Amino acid sequence: MLKPLLLNSKKNKLKFAVTVTLKKDVLDPQGKVVQQTLRNMGMITLKNLRQGKYFEVDVNEDNEETAKNKVDEMCKKLLVNLIIEDFTISKL
């Protein structure tokens, strides 16, 4: 069997999850509508719902700290509008 030839094969692929949500003070119209609809469907214990975006990011790095910093940079430079959005990064 042929071994798959990988670029940067020495490095491990680290996987992260990035969640982006609107800041608390920014109106989230889509979240509000979904929340209202769920309540109308009988989910009366639903207290609050915010809608956001989710990214799965694979990075070719050995060091987890370095990889996480790269993802942080991706968030700050493109994925997130820091004026109105918050984000969290977690290791998968």
Next chain:
Amino acid sequence: MNSSVIVFPGSNCDRDIAVALEKLQFKNKMVWHKDTELPKSDLIVIPGGFSYGDYLRSGAIAGKSLILKEVIRASEKGCPILGVCNGFQILIETGLLKGTLLRNKNLKFLSKDVYLKILNIKNKFCNKYTLNQVIKLNIAHNEGNYFTNEEHLKKLEDLELIPFKYCNEKGVIDENNNPNGSLNNIAGIFNENKNILGMMPHPERMINKLFSGDDGINLFSSLMN
């Protein structure tokens, strides 16, 4: 005068801008977003539309495109840059203009004519208008609700970096005549050097009296000066 209009996948006001510029005898070139060289330009226009289908956020992907690096370089040399509608959103995403454009306050896509009061004519874009003149332009956007922090807002007002605000037919600027919820009825802003203008209304749609009006033409003719 040479002008360049940047075209992205999803731009849809690019040809209208070109028609307006050519009407005023600009020698215009359309520049594809993947190009890495800008033709010699005395004006660069980033048109409206839905660049990259508004993926991620309006203007976010276009703001990082190859040609934008050249646009930023030209802006640093003082070249006038006009961003209309999605073009304004792109200028914000590149960081050339500060603040952000939120969803319209009524959460609806707005397509209608609005009135604007000209508040600053000492600049390259508005010198053919008269101070406090009320003009009618068209808006068509979903994210035009301008927002920024208090410190920057004060700077915009103090340094006269707001060329026009939404108003009524008589020029009254108040919350009733604020179509999208923008702070202080802001319809467009300059950078500090006033060579970059981002605006939500579409001047290129009002260049002919036969088609609803020609209040937009002076914005392009100002740039000929």
